[in-house]
Amino acid sequence: MAEQTERAYQKQPTVFQNKKRVLAVSSKKKDQRLVRNIGLGFKTPREAVEGAYIDKKCPFTGNVHIRGRILSGIVTKMKMQRTIVIRRDYLHYITKYNRFEKRHKNISAHISPCFRDVTLGDIVTVGECRPLSKTVRFNVCKVSKAPGSEKKKAFQKF
Numbered sequence: 246m247a248e249q250t251e252r253a254y255q256k257q258p259t260v261f262q263n264k265k266r267v268l269a270v271s272s273k274k275k276d277q278r279l280v281r282n283i284g285l286g287f288k289t290p291r292e293a294v295e296g297a298y299i300d301k302k303c304p305f306t307g308n309v310h311i312r313g314r315i316l317s318g319i320v321t322k323m324k325m326q327r328t329i330v331i332r333r334d335y336l337h338y339i340t341k342y343n344r345f346e347k348r349h350k351n352i353s354a355h356i357s358p359c360f361r362d363v364t365l366g367d368i369v370t371v372g373e374c375r376p377l378s379k380t381v382r383f384n385v386c387k388v389s390k391a392p393g394s395e396k397k398k399a400f401q402k403f
Contacts, residue, residue: 248297255299257306283311285372287386292359300327302377303357304384311384313373318352319391320367328381329356331369354383366391 249255256262260277280294283304293305301307318331331352336345354371356363363369367390371383 290359298358300357302355309374311372311374315372317370320365353380354385355381356385360388363388
């Protein structure tokens with residue numbers, strides 16, 4: 246069953262849970278779960294298929310569709326629940342001085358519970374979706390580890 250951590254009962258709205266049971270046939274069957282392929286070359290994470298979390302803003306199991314821009318950035322803050330802040334660096338050209346200056350933008354993005362081991366400095370790919378809150382308009386589609394994050398001969402997280 247789903248992880249019930251909220252005060253309201255958490256369920257996927259498209260999955261009917263109260264199927265009639267036949268007395269003669271008793272087979273242990275796995276709970277039904279809606280999982281979708283978001284397309285655009287992104288693979289559905291294994292945790293989204295096999296997990297038990299409920300997230301209505303997840304692009305793989307919820308009611309959100311990825312459309313529009315696909316961006317990538319570096320994770321800078323992870324202090325919100327299911328939301329991260331990513332930083333996008335770029336260069337802006339100044340014609341008067343014939344040079345570039347560094348600039349950056351911070352983007353808030355929703356991160357699904359299927360991406361478990363995300364840490365600061367990881368590179369994430371986000372896709373544009375409908376507004377999820379006041380500041381969140383993007384959803385994490387893929388996480389790639391930061392270069393050099395694999396420590397040699399050290400204990401790993403369990």
